[in-house]
Amino acid sequence: MRSVIDVPDLSLSELDALMDTAEDIIARPDDYADACRRKKLATLFFEPSTRTRLSFEAAMYELGGNVLSVTGAATSSAAKGESVADTVKTVSCYADLIALRHPKEGAALVAARNASVPVINAGDGGHCHPTQTLADLLTIRREKGRLGNLTVGLCGDLKFGRTVHSLIGALSRYEGLSFVLISPEELKLPSYVKNDHLKRKNIPYCQTTSLEQAIGDLDILYMTRVQRERFFNEEDYLRLRDSYILSPDKLKKARPDLCVMHPLPRVNEISVAVDEDPRACYFKQVLNGKYMRMALILMLLKEAGKL
Amino acid sequence: MNVDSIRDGIVIDHISAGCGLKLYRLLGLEALEVPVAMITHVASVKRGRKDIIKIDADIPVDLDVIGYVDPGATVNLIRGGRLLEKKHPAMPETLVNVISCKNPRCISTCEQELPQVFRLSSRENREYRCVYCETKAAGL
Numbered sequence: 001m002r003s004v005i006d007v008p009d010l011s012l013s014e015l016d017a018l019m020d021t022a023e024d025i026i027a028r029p030d031d032y033a034d035a036c037r038r039k040k041l042a043t044l045f046f047e048p049s050t051r052t053r054l055s056f057e058a059a060m061y062e063l064g065g066n067v068l069s070v071t072g073a074a075t076s077s078a079a080k081g082e083s084v085a086d087t088v089k090t091v092s093c094y095a096d097l098i099a100l101r102h103p104k105e106g107a108a109l110v111a112a113r114n115a116s117v118p119v120i121n122a123g124d125g126g127h128c129h130p131t132q133t134l135a136d137l138l139t140i141r142r143e144k145g146r147l148g149n150l151t152v153g154l155c156g157d158l159k160f161g162r163t164v165h166s167l168i169g170a171l172s173r174y175e176g177l178s179f180v181l182i183s184p185e186e187l188k189l190p191s192y193v194k195n196d197h198l199k200r201k202n203i204p205y206c207q208t209t210s211l212e213q214a215i216g217d218l219d220i221l222y223m224t225r226v227q228r229e230r231f232f233n234e235e236d237y238l239r240l241r242d243s244y245i246l247s248p249d250k251l252k253k254a255r256p257d258l259c260v261m262h263p264l265p266r267v268n269e270i271s272v273a274v275d276e277d278p279r280a281c282y283f284k285q286v287l288n289g290k291y292m293r294m295a296l297i298l299m300l301l302k303e304a305g306k307l
Numbered sequence: 308m309n310v311d312s313i314r315d316g317i318v319i320d321h322i323s324a325g326c327g328l329k330l331y332r333l334l335g336l337e338a339l340e341v342p343v344a345m346i347t348h349v350a351s352v353k354r355g356r357k358d359i360i361k362i363d364a365d366i367p368v369d370l371d372v373i374g375y376v377d378p379g380a381t382v383n384l385i386r387g388g389r390l391l392e393k394k395h396p397a398m399p400e401t402l403v404n405v406i407s408c409k410n411p412r413c414i415s416t417c418e419q420e421l422p423q424v425f426r427l428s429s430r431e432n433r434e435y436r437c438v439y440c441e442t443k444a445a446g447l
Contacts, residue, residue, distance in 0.1 A: 104414035106439020125412045
């Protein structure tokens with residue numbers, strides 16, 4: 001049974017096909033309005049989430065399907081100590097597809113190995129969040145017209161930010177990329193991500209602590225939030241939270257065709273005033289995420305022989 | 308120091324000096340009720356110093372564990388006081404229930420029934436990662 005736990009589970013041609021499907025859905029939504037009629041998506045969210053869960057649910061509804069939803073471990077049998085394996089075996093009896101968010105890293109892999117329906121990883125702790133990366137890729141392709149030959153700046157929490165790790169891994173498969181890694185010393189990109197995706201493939205990158213110095217060179221600026229839930233220590237979180245704040249003033253140094261992205265939710269790392277700037281693409285990213293989830297649901301259900 | 312030769316058993320030789328005790332524990336030899344000798348920091352022509360483990364019993368040993376701890380070690384099967392076979396364990400592609408993930412956020416640390424599985428992520432660096440959370444295994 002095919003599941004999607006991380007972006008490398010998808011080949012480049014599959015990524016292209018998903019983006020093509022998403023573009024087709026955007027162009028002709030009515031053609032897809034009944035594509036998943038009588039099919040059910042179970043959204044099992046054992047960790048707080050607003051946009052990802054709603055995005056999956058909106059995606060399934062727009063495909064004409066139905067949704068079974070569990071939110072929060074406290075209201076599910078997980079609160080009674082049920083294992084992930086038992087939960088998904090049970091839910092496989094009710095649903096055609098599972099989207100799982102879980103606070104523990106690796107939970108989606110365990111789910112995929114035990115479910116009898118496809119599982120989509122909707123975020124497993126600080127580990128992977130592949131559908132966010134799919135949204136990012138579609139946004140870059142739609143905004144820049146390509147996924148190669150770009151200078152991509154990644155700013156903020158590059159240590160714990162799973163979206164950053166996934167995006168670097170995904171983009172490193174395309175030609176002509178270079179990365180600018182902008183973070184405080186304590187939140188630098190882990191060496192294993194650099195080794196696995198950048199050094200091994202000879203992809204040029206530089207590290208800096210200054211957003212102001214780097215911003216003028218970028219085609220893409222991917223901002224991230226310093227996530228409270230990834231810290232064991234509240235003091236460290238508070239100290240690093242305000243490291244980088246993108247303001248209209250800082251954007252004056254940027255290229256006119258810069259694409260500013262953010263996986264959201266933001267706290268204060270992008271001033272609200274930036275929202276009016278045509279270079280702000282983070283709400284387009286949200287919409288693109290829904291279309292890519294629609295494309296992914298269609299692909300997995302087709303492969304499972306359910307469509 | 309005098310350690311008798313063994314008649315039917317196993318000699319794990321050419322263990323990097325200082326790795327013998329780790330191997331002894333990971334192979335679960337402390338739980339066996341058979342004669343086991345561990346000799347550390349023996350002079351070695353090839354390696355300067357080495358550790359040796361002699362097991363005076365015909366028991367199965369997990370070659371994956373030996374390949375993980377020290378791919379330079381050799382395993383000599385002794386039968387009737389003679390060398391029957393010499394094995395050179397390679398680094399295994401996966402390790403199952405040999406080491407545990409230390410990441411408190413990993414699913415394997417809270418769901419006790421899950422097997423502890425690590426995959427070889429870099430042969431040159433002898434690096435293993437948890438298949439669930441991809442955390443690097445703690446060094447030997």
